[in-house]
Amino acid sequence: MDDVEAALKPVVYYLSYALAAAEYSFYKIPGSAVIARYVKSSHQNDPGRTLLELLLVIFAISTLLHSRTRADKSGRHFIKFTEKEIDELVDEWNPEPLAQPLDEDEQADLAAVPVIAGASGPRPTLVGTGKTVLNLASYNFAGLAGNETIKDRAIETLRKYGLGSCGPPGFYGTIDVHMDLERDIASFLGTEAAILYSQGFSTISSVIPAFCKRGDVIVVDRGVNFAIQKGIQISRSTIRWFDHNDLNSLVEVLEGVEKERRKRKGPLTRRFIVTEGVFENDGKMVDLPKLIELKLKYKYRLILDESFSFGTTGRTGRGLTEFYNIPASQVDMLVGSVANGLNSSGGFCAGSKVVVDHQRINGTSFVFSAAMPALLAVSASEGIRILQNSPQTGVLERLRENVRAVRGVLGGVRCVEIPSCEESAIVHLYIRSSSSEEDQSYLTTTSAKNNPTSAQPRNPPTFHIASEERLLQHIVAECLSHGVMVTRAKRLRGQEMVEPRPSIKLALSAALKREECVFAATVIGDAFVRVLEGEGRMGVAK
Amino acid sequence: MVAKLDTQTRRWDDSTNSTSTTPSTYSSDSSSLDSNEDGDSSDELTQPPPTSTSEKAYGTLHSEFGHCLNQEYRRTSRHTLGSPVKTAEEHDPPYYILLSTYVSYLFLICIGHMRDFFGKRLTATNYIHLMSHDGYAALNSDFDSFYTRRLKQRIDDLFSRPVTGVPGRTIMLLDREFSANNTNQHLTGTRTRALNISSYNYLGFAQATGGCADAVEEGIRQYGVSACGARLEGGSVDFHMQAEKLVARFVGMEDSLLSSMGFATNSTIIPALCGRGSLVISDELNHASIRFGVRLSGASVRMFKHNDMESLEALLREVISQGQPRTHRSWRKIVVIVEGLYSMEGTLVNLPGIMALKDKYKFYLFVDEAHSIGALGPHGRGVADYFSISPRRIDILMGTFTKSFGAAGGYIAGSKTLIDSLRAHGHSGAYAESMSPPVLTQVIASMASIMGVEPPLPPHSPRTYVNGHANADRRAIEAYDYPGTAPTSLLPQWLSLPPHLRDGSEGRERLRRLAFNARYLSIGLQKLGFITYGHPDSPIIPLLLFNPGKMPAFSRMMLARKTPIVVVVVAYPATPLVTSRVRFCVSASHTKADVDTLLRACDEIGDALDLKHGPGKRWSVERVIEHAVELVRGEVE
Missing domain, CATH: 3.40.640.10 (Type I PLP-dependent aspartate aminotransferase-like (Major domain))
Known part of the structure; x- marks a missing residue:
């Protein structure tokens, strides 16, 4: 026993020394005396409490360490396998092919996409047939495609700047011509500032998440385009839907959100209304004055996508704000497409300086993408100049004249339904529903309650997508054989939140003559009648 | 002016069709192509070094795509088969650097909060867009934007520098002036041509001529x-x-x-x-x-x-x-x-x-x-x-x-x-x-x-x-x-x-120049004692700065040099907090002399800012420049 004691002696001695040293150094830490006193007195009063506190400390430390390990591994569902089992599982696993081959319809669809040989314009030649056709499919609203002044300016720019910007705006990609175009857009619209994105489609899906974060509320129209859908998806905000282009429904939803907020007594969150000026999916136009009134009343910020109204609507193509004579500064974030409206490339968001500067750091596709080529920016600036002069040159007047001409002809065709508004340079053509009951159910609102948390409308209109698309594709082919190039509105079926109704999407242009438009519309109308008659759908329609 | 250059280029193209078998080279009188434009001062950025008559010069604008004729300064970018793939060796800096980096951030954050605290009470109008008002929640709350307002804004002059012209070998900066704590900026109207080591122009195709x-x-x-x-x-x-x-x-x-x-x-x-x-x-x-x-x-x-x-x-x-x-x-x-x-x-x-x-x-x-x-x-x-x-x-x-x-x-x-x-x-x-x-x-x-x-x-x-x-x-x-x-x-x-593009000879030349420049800069910086990240064959070369205060210092010192150089500095949140860095992107358009210039600049600034913390034996910058070819070939250790 003595031996053991003797052997343990240095250990005990060392331990007590270590303890003393630890105590000494502990007391050297400033403020440690307070802790020591606290521990001592609390232990004296209530020894149980010391134990509890100790347990709490252990729990806190274990939680801290715990959260570093991956949740899956420690979760209830994690199964422990041996290495051999894993090897077997790996061998057994057979992934699906990366991509399924397209089915016949999809292949035919892809093959039927018209390809223009040479420059696009009002009367291009097609690859394959080599025929010259009237183009009612390409976006050339103000007829800027092939404009010689723009070409000259583009070449001049090329000779000074080269083509690519070779960098994102943050790192030497901010070229003076970008700043010029931003200024041009801002002063054209009458906003404080504007910011340029390098692709139209990616603009709004980046603008929305730059402002709307988790916990914010976005109230969205059910008929918004795909880019907006992607934007709100990425934002992770709380989404509330209102009926397509129905501001009464919007009021209901706004009231509902307000009620919800009062009930929860939560902190004030950012609230946004997101909608389109002229809807990409059907060409309807929003009642902007009413919308502005609502957003001011309920204190929402408005993100308005003018991708299809900027450059076409209004006296000089400034869009809805000009059409309704509302200062553009009333719209908090006005998003437009430089690609569609100005026949260049890219998109923009105009608004106050605060709004724009915020995006220069938080707009994902602005920050992480190369700036647009200089010559495209200059072409767009030139496009704005042409639009500004349009009252003198009558460019947009010609466009509106053409829209009227086409609508005039097609409005008289019984089996064609035009949902688009008269101001829209995009004219959608639906196959008129075959029975009148369906028509009514589509138009009237019944007692069914709007569910703002779901993208699906309360009375989903009935149409058969596959068969209507097939018919419309026949019509497109029929038109093409008569020298008129039109296109079905292409949608990613199964990926849209609300399936838009199949339509033919006409893109009118100021570069077409009125007679050409009348001719084209007649061809389209005839094709509708012929194809639908062939299908026996006309009989029902009568 | 531009049109004149262009016609000149094409005239040369035509002449080489008939005369030369190495079509990417031209007789040396082509330096007239590089005559000044936009009132540029004549210096090494726009003027190619004088060549002896036996040498040939490129038909490119020296400011866009540098003339570099020495075939020694070329390399093929290829992985040696069988050798292990080098993974990034990340060298840690001395502890005092890490510590001072954390302290710097702590300091910046404290000062920022103090400024917010007093600012909100004394000049409330400046904060209105950051606070809830009139029933609107702040578009970007003071908390969310803290980093941007209190850290990035201090060094806003390093970012989004406006430029004009071709982002080639050199780039023309539009000078800016800042006022009101960097919240306002305006262009002064003057311009600075700088060596561009920042654009993603790897093969030098950013060109307005050619x-x-x-x-x-x-x-x-x-x-x-x-x-x-x-x-x-x-x-x-x-x-x-x-x-x-x-x-x-x-x-x-x-x-x-x-x-x-x-x-x-x-x-x-x-x-x-x-x-x-x-x-x-x-x-x-x-x-x-x-x-x-x-x-x-x-x-x-x-x-x-x-x-x-x-x-x-x-x-x-x-x-x-x-x-x-x-x-x-x-x-x-x-x-x-x-x-x-x-x-x-x-x-x-x-x-x-x-x-x-x-x-x-x-x-x-x-x-x-x-x-x-x-x-x-x-x-x-x-x-x-x-x-x-x-x-x-x-x-x-x-x-x-x-x-x-x-x-x-x-x-x-x-x-x-x-x-x-x-x-x-x-x-x-x-x-x-x-x-x-x-x-x-x-x-x-x-x-x-x-x-x-x-x-x-x-x-x-x-x-x-x-x-x-x-x-x-x-x-x-x-x-x-x-x-x-x-x-x-x-x-x-x-x-x-033109034939030299068509037969791929110029393309090959560009690839080989890029490979040389990339490796030369990367190894050169290491030899000088800097900590760099990445693969030695990568044309992107990050040089570690660590301390946030060294970012503006480095970038401004580079720009203030006799031959101004523009660089990209990146910090948190694009990188981890401590590893702020400057990122170089070399290009085929750079000449060996350009890389030399850059190495000299880094050497001087590196000494001034205490950046050389890399392992291994240090070389003097002159020795690096002299042994460039051997370094790239891996013939010296």
């Missing part, structure tokens, strides 16, 4: 500036088809699809690749566009440690054996997404390592070659070319045209089935504007000149490489057949390239 620019001019004349619409609607022109075929040929895939924006290539195509029930395994440092696309796709995401094959394998074993969360059903498919060359780190993906794992674990491989395409490999075909791995073994190759090709937009390449499916189901086909014709022309012209157009093919150009390596390696090399030249049939009829 064969590509001429082709683009012709393209604009023929096609205008817009294709007017989405690809699946009315926005397809024959030119798109031609470019897609050429791109597929360039990268060695069956088919390819173009997108008008590089960012959108990832963000709109990845959702069409995978969805619910699929798993994306993503490198932790992948680009924002990949993350954006993956988030939209609805697929599950797991991340692995940057370029770490062990971490990837462990993760693969876990996810395949566990299956989907909770249900334990097996994954429908697993897509591993990596980048070829990481833009903030300069690291090169360990492709051989991933290929070995791919064979075993049957995942699909998506390689984002945004920075590596054109910049790496003996033929410029990216990482697969660099590692002599057949591109067909990779499932999806993505890349952009912004960088090496001096254009814009991006592509996805893969099997015909895959690409057709993406054409039909990707977002951009139906909804986004198609690529504009001038951009397409630049892509085709620059790409064709890297590839060389068939016929004729110079007889000495070897198509396969056989070296004396181990057997397995030799088989690998023999199996690797690089994607080849551009057949004339893939180019538009009207496109005429």
